[in-house]
Amino acid sequence: MYEFTLQAVTRLFDEGCRLVVLACNTASAKALRTIQQIDLPKIDSQRRVLGVIRPTVEAIGNISQSRHIGVVGTPGTIDSESYPIEIRKIYPDIVVNGEACPMWVPLVENREYDKPGADYFIRQHIDNLLSKDDQIDTLVLGCTHYPLLREKIRKFLPGQIRLLPQGEYVAASLRDYLRRHPEMDEKCSKNATTRFYTTESEDKFKEMAAIFLKEEVEAKRVLLESMSTNASTCRR
Numbered sequence: 001m002y003e004f005t006l007q008a009v010t011r012l013f014d015e016g017c018r019l020v021v022l023a024c025n026t027a028s029a030k031a032l033r034t035i036q037q038i039d040l041p042k043i044d045s046q047r048r049v050l051g052v053i054r055p056t057v058e059a060i061g062n063i064s065q066s067r068h069i070g071v072v073g074t075p076g077t078i079d080s081e082s083y084p085i086e087i088r089k090i091y092p093d094i095v096v097n098g099e100a101c102p103m104w105v106p107l108v109e110n111r112e113y114d115k116p117g118a119d120y121f122i123r124q125h126i127d128n129l130l131s132k133d134d135q136i137d138t139l140v141l142g143c144t145h146y147p148l149l150r151e152k153i154r155k156f157l158p159g160q161i162r163l164l165p166q167g168e169y170v171a172a173s174l175r176d177y178l179r180r181h182p183e184m185d186e187k188c189s190k191n192a193t194t195r196f197y198t199t200e201s202e203d204k205f206k207e208m209a210a211i212f213l214k215e216e217v218e219a220k221r222v223l224l225e226s227m228s229t230n231a232s233t234c235r236r
Contacts, residue, residue, distance in 0.1 A: 001026060001027060001030040001031055001076065002030055002031040002034055002035075003225075004224060005022065005027045005030075005031035005032075005035065006031065006035055006039055007224040007225060008199075008224060009022075009035060009039075009049055010043065011197070011222060011224065012197075013043065013044065013047060015195075015197075017047075018046075018047055018048070018184065018187040018188060019047070019048045019049075019050070019184055019187075019188060020047075020048070020049045020050070021049075021050050021051070021052070021170070021174065022049065022050070022051045022052065023052060023144055023170075024052070024144060025052060025053060025073055025074065025077040025082075025142045025143050025144070025166075026073075026074050026076040026077050026080075026143075027051075028051030028052050028053045028082070029053060029076065029077050029080035029082035030076060030080055032049065032050075032051040032053075035049050036049055048184060050174070050177065052144070052166055052170050053082050053083065053086055053142075054086060054173075055166070055169050055170045055172075055173030055174075056140060056142070056164070056166045056169055056170065057083065057086040057087050057090060058090065058169075058173065059164070059169040060087065060091065060094065060138065060140070060164070061090065061091045061094070063138050063162060063164065064094065064137055064138040065137055066135045066136070066137040067091075067093050067094045067095060068094070068095045068097075068133050068135040068136045068137060068138075069083075069087065069094055069095065069096050069097070069136065069138050069139075069140060070096075070097055070098070070099065070129045070130075070133070070136040070138070070139045070140065070161075071083045071096060071097070071098040071099070071139075071140045071142045072098070072099050072101050072104070072125060072126075072129065072139065072140070072141060072142060072143070072146065072153075073098065073099075073100065073101065073140075073142030073143050074100065074101070074102070074104075074105060074142075074143055075100040075102050077100075077142050077143065078098040078099065078100040078142075079100065081098075083096055083098060083140065083142060084096040084098070095133065095135075097129060097132045097133045097136065098129075098142075099125050099126075099128050099129035099132075100125075101121070101125045101143075103121040104121065104122070104125070104143070104145065104146060104149060105143065105145045107121060107149065108145040108146075108148050108149065108211070109145070109208060111211070113148045113149050113152065114148075114151070114152070118149070118152055119152065119155070119156075122149060122152045122153055122155070122156055123156040126153065126156045126157055127156070130158075136161060137160060137161055137162065138161065138162045138164055139153070139157065139161055139162070139163055139164060140164045140166075141153075141163060141164060141165045141166065142166075144166070144167075146165070147165045147167065148211065148212070150163060150165065195220070196209065196217055196218065196219040196220070197219065197220050197221075197222050198219045198220070198221055198222070199221070199222060199223070199224055200221070201221060202218075202219050202220070202221050205219045205221075206218070206219055
């Protein structure tokens with residue numbers, strides 16, 4: 001994951017991007033810190049790479065009343081312990097329990113996320129998580145795929161538990177970052193175009209992108225040394 005993510009970041013830098021956001025919890029958990037601390041000073045100390053875990057964590061303190069948080073994510077994200085580690089840094093009083101949900105991403109990518117067959121896998125992991133801590137009042141959707149499962153998750157979640165998808169908090173954090181770093185904001189072009197690059201086939205990427213973006217997109221396939229399914233977007 002680290003090597004592949006680094007190659008993707010480098011490719012985006014080559015395309016002219018000054019600021020890259022790892023819009024993936026697993027990549028943020030397993031690659032971000034090393035890229036920031038080891039690789040970035042060697043590549044270009046004036047460029048920046050940000051993740052999605054820290055902005056999500058920063059929002060939690062003002063949301064949870066019970067101070068008990070649940071996190072659902074991929075096995076890589078949960079096994080990394082990134083959420084408990086980051087939450088303890090800012091909110092040491094918060095109790096965190098995680099649940100790895102290996103089938104949830106395939107449900108989305110195979111367009112089964114709103115079908116009756118998804119119910120079993122959603123309920124299984126919600127029940128597992130709540131059995132670990134019945135005081136959870138906030139559930140972090142720790143994967144960018146999971147908002148598409150929101151209605152199914154809510155179906156099996158007690159009404160008092162608040163769902164926390166990441167998108168709005170990551171976007172707000174990025175706006176705040178650019179406000180606090182006008183020198184970086186000035187380097188980012190405005191009102192330009194969006195280009196999509198993928199290591200998947202173009203057709204497969206277009207099919208998946210339409211699910212999330214609700215529109216047709218064009219993508220260009222690129223090859224990286226560590227081939228595994230992933231997609232990267234460059235905004236210039």
